[in-house]
Amino acid sequence: LVPLALAGVDCRALLKGAAQALPRLEGSSGIEKDVLAARDLVLVTYRAELAPLAFWLQQLWAESLGKRLKDGAPSPFPLPVWCEGPRDQHALFQMFLEGDPRRVFLFMDVEGGLPGPQVDLEGMEKLLPGVPSPLLLGDALRACREGTALAIAAQGLPVYRWVLQRNAASLAAFMAWSLDRTYRFAFALGVDPHGQPAVEAGKARTRALLK
DSSP, X not given: OHHHHXXXXXXXXXXXXXXXXXXXXXXXXXXXXXXXXXXXXXXXXXXXXXXXXXXXXXHHHHHHHOSOOTTSOOOOXXXXXXXXXXXXXXXXXXXXXXSOXXXXXXXXXXXXXXXXXXEOOTTOXXXXXXXXXXXEHHHHHHHHHXXXXXXXXXXXXXXXXXXXXXXXXXXXXHHHHHHHHHHHHHHHHTOOOSOOHHHHHHHHXXXXXXX
């Protein structure tokens, strides 16, 4: 908490949010079973402001749970993949929807409308019939997000959502849930969530090459 306090973050609100998340931590939302049965865990955002949080969760789960089991078998935990919409709708979602179906999706969002300027659609009536002009870019992003989630659900794939509020307490609740699930998954898999042996192996070889 010291670095956060020095950066001006309200640490009292963070601790309050983490405490408020305790009842939610004790229950099961269904995502646990779907995650442990999946091959890929896809984190989806449509807001640039959520990029650091999605990247944090991707690193947390990959680094903590992507480890060999006690018998030396590879980690069965699904690969956490962060996708940023709408860019990755074209880059990855074709494979997600018609490839191996062992996937679970977590859409992360922040309450409130999506930001963006108005876009003049004059001359595009045939391409976008019935779409109002000018169109708010935020409304277009929202439609992309919801349409993508509906398309995923139509394939019978599990879709979960987490909507944060714009305050430190809500952020703390999400982070507390993420850390709690990390330990729960680690216990279920029988792996130590601390340390990063594979990453250290790469670092050791890097240092050797620099000598």
